[in-house]
Amino acid sequence: MRTERDLRLALREFEREAPDAEQVLRQVAERTSAGTATRGRRPGRRVLAGSAAAAAVVAIAILATLVAVRPAGHGRAAAPDTTQSVPRYYMALVPANAQLYAKTGESGESYAVVKDRVTGRTVATVRPPRPYITFIGVTGAADDRTFVLTAQSTTAGSLTQRNKFFYARFSPADASVTLTPLALRGLPVSNDYLSAALSPDGTKLAVASEIGLAQIKVYSLPGGAAKTWSAHVNTPFAFANNIVNLLSWSRTGTLAFGWVGSIPGNTAGVYLLNTNSAGGSLLVHSRDVFCPPESLPTGSYIGSNTAYLTPDGTTIISTVPNPIPIGQRPPACTQTSLPRRATMPELEEFSVRTGQATSVLYASGSHGAAASDVYWSNPSGSVLVVESKLKPGVTSPTAFGILSGSTFTPIPGSSSPPLIPQLAF
Amino acid sequence: MTFQEFAAARLPAVLAFAAVLTGQRATAEDIAQEVLIRAYARWDTIGGLDRPEFYVRKMVLNEFLSWRRRSWRLIPAGDAATAAAAEITSDHADEYAERTALLAEIGKLPRRQRAVLVLRYYEDRSDAEIAALLGCRPATVRAHAARALAALRVEMGPPGSLTSYRESEIR
Numbered sequence: 001m002r003t004e005r006d007l008r009l010a011l012r013e014f015e016r017e018a019p020d021a022e023q024v025l026r027q028v029a030e031r032t033s034a035g036t037a038t039r040g041r042r043p044g045r046r047v048l049a050g051s052a053a054a055a056a057v058v059a060i061a062i063l064a065t066l067v068a069v070r071p072a073g074h075g076r077a078a079a080p081d082t083t084q085s086v087p088r089y090y091m092a093l094v095p096a097n098a099q100l101y102a103k104t105g106e107s108g109e110s111y112a113v114v115k116d117r118v119t120g121r122t123v124a125t126v127r128p129p130r131p132y133i134t135f136i137g138v139t140g141a142a143d144d145r146t147f148v149l150t151a152q153s154t155t156a157g158s159l160t161q162r163n164k165f166f167y168a169r170f171s172p173a174d175a176s177v178t179l180t181p182l183a184l185r186g187l188p189v190s191n192d193y194l195s196a197a198l199s200p201d202g203t204k205l206a207v208a209s210e211i212g213l214a215q216i217k218v219y220s221l222p223g224g225a226a227k228t229w230s231a232h233v234n235t236p237f238a239f240a241n242n243i244v245n246l247l248s249w250s251r252t253g254t255l256a257f258g259w260v261g262s263i264p265g266n267t268a269g270v271y272l273l274n275t276n277s278a279g280g281s282l283l284v285h286s287r288d289v290f291c292p293p294e295s296l297p298t299g300s301y302i303g304s305n306t307a308y309l310t311p312d313g314t315t316i317i318s319t320v321p322n323p324i325p326i327g328q329r330p331p332a333c334t335q336t337s338l339p340r341r342a343t344m345p346e347l348e349e350f351s352v353r354t355g356q357a358t359s360v361l362y363a364s365g366s367h368g369a370a371a372s373d374v375y376w377s378n379p380s381g382s383v384l385v386v387e388s389k390l391k392p393g394v395t396s397p398t399a400f401g402i403l404s405g406s407t408f409t410p411i412p413g414s415s416s417p418p419l420i421p422q423l424a425f
Numbered sequence: 426m427t428f429q430e431f432a433a434a435r436l437p438a439v440l441a442f443a444a445v446l447t448g449q450r451a452t453a454e455d456i457a458q459e460v461l462i463r464a465y466a467r468w469d470t471i472g473g474l475d476r477p478e479f480y481v482r483k484m485v486l487n488e489f490l491s492w493r494r495r496s497w498r499l500i501p502a503g504d505a506a507t508a509a510a511a512e513i514t515s516d517h518a519d520e521y522a523e524r525t526a527l528l529a530e531i532g533k534l535p536r537r538q539r540a541v542l543v544l545r546y547y548e549d550r551s552d553a554e555i556a557a558l559l560g561c562r563p564a565t566v567r568a569h570a571a572r573a574l575a576a577l578r579v580e581m582g583p584p585g586s587l588t589s590y591r592e593s594e595i596r
Binding site: 001002003006007008009010011013015019020024025027028031088116119145169171173 | 550574
């Protein structure tokens with residue numbers, strides 16, 4: 001039996017058949033100037049002036065709108081075919097004080113926006129409902145309409161802050177967002193909370209927390225039944241330091257997480273948690289895929305440690321200081337840090353089955369830019385949304401964009417207003 | 426709102442709506458052309474509305490529902506919906522097969538049923554809103570939806586499982 005969610009996703013597939021706006025306007029202009037606009041219409045419902053001169057005026061006016069539908073700096077509105085698979089709408093967090101954010105990187109209080117990937121426009125704005133004053137995280141299902149926002153009652157750093165999750169349902173018909181508070185029990189408070197990830201079908205929310213006890217809870221939505229996996233750790237940080245890509249789901253219910261490790265013993269690596277298990281020990285119910293190349297030995301971890309599981313569950317995308325040769329596994333985490341080049345990290349794909357490198361996605365040496373976090377992937381990992389520097393150098397501005405093959409295509413409007421690097425597609 | 430502003434900001438969404446309604450790029454293009462020509466000619470009136478896009482969407486919906494009555498626009502014989510669905514690819518085998526089958530079945534629905542599904546599950550409109558758009562009673566909308574869902578073997582979720590409210594109401 002199919003579900004309503006299946007139906008929603010199927011209907012969204014038809015969006016790919018959407019005609020290009022510029023092309024349609026050209027066709028309208030051509031038909032208008034050729035006097036064919038009224039073809040097939042019933043008598044008495046002719047809508048255009050009959051004279052050729054009037055038709056020409058209309059055609060010119062419609063052609064003038066082509067300028068309006070073209071993204072700035074591009075000759076044509078049509079995007080590469082590979083970008084068509086990227087969801088149309090995404091939710092992002094925006095710092096309330098953009099100047100402060102630009103100057104210090106401190107986001108302070110934040111609100112959420114829904115943006116149109118194609119036009120770059122902000123189509124909806126969501127403020128945290130009181131008593132919550134800021135959103136600190138956002139995650140999305142695969143339909144680009146269903147999101148979960150994490151709200152806090154005080155600004156980051158406070159020991160008394162409360163966390164609350166909200167379902168955020170975007171409706172493109174009237175550009176509205178419907179917020180629904182999720183009644184989830186046992187949520188981490190204050191800074192114990194690290195990250196959350198909504199499953200592709202929107203029915204499960206994984207929440208990671210730590211400080212003494214590293215824990216992943218998976219809540220069934222909207223009811224809130226939870227399963228918990230946990231591990232006692234003696235290190236200050238147990239999960240990887242990348243909250244954006246800390247957790248990622250496959251469509252089959254596997255949850256990937258980056259793990260720094262624990263003492264005694266060296267358990268650092270990228271793990272796959274079987275969320276169909278009943279709960280219990282985090283590492284017992286997880287499988288270690290490989291040690292991410294940017295990790296250092298246990299207890300001395302630094303770095304972003306991207307570990308993003310593709311939706312088909314076959315591939316881990318990881319940040320690497322130097323690409324691992326195709327067909328080889330990264331060095332074991334017991335080794336000291338890998339020698340770093342002066343360039344920015346790159347993205348590389350690794351097989352979940354073998355842990356071996358399968359392809360280099362983004363080479364800073366050849367493209368002059370660096371990709372770090374992965375915000376979206378098509379099922380196989382061949383098309384990604386990443387953040388990248390636009391030019392070489394640490395001072396270069398960054399942009400969110402679509403990475404396909406060797407091509408990075410910035411997403412219009414993703415840098416203004418400045419977005420906190422937590423995007424949900 | 427000028428026509429240029431509408432084209433820049435809202436036209437892609439209208440085209441997506443047309444594509445979801447029709448399931449075929451070519452038909453969506455034809456419908457969009459017809460609607461835009463008429464909308465442009467009446468933009469002095471439409472542009473003055475609170476939400477011009479809604480009016481244009483209604484025009485697209487009406488054009489879609491009346492499409493088959495015009496002989497020169499009849500869709501060629503053959504399983505056009507299936508062909509369109511086959512072009513929509515995913516590299517996830519099981520989901521691909523299931524999704525393709527569902528897309529094909531959606532393409533076989535009567536147009537009014539399909540319109541109801543699109544308005545309810547793609548546009549997230551209430552049955553009352555859909556009834557107003559289609560010029561029928563909400564009970565008729567529910568009947569169309571029930572028949573379509575039964576044909577597609579879609580199980581409805583429990584009503585009221587979430588207590589939702591508009592974001593604007595809780596600011």
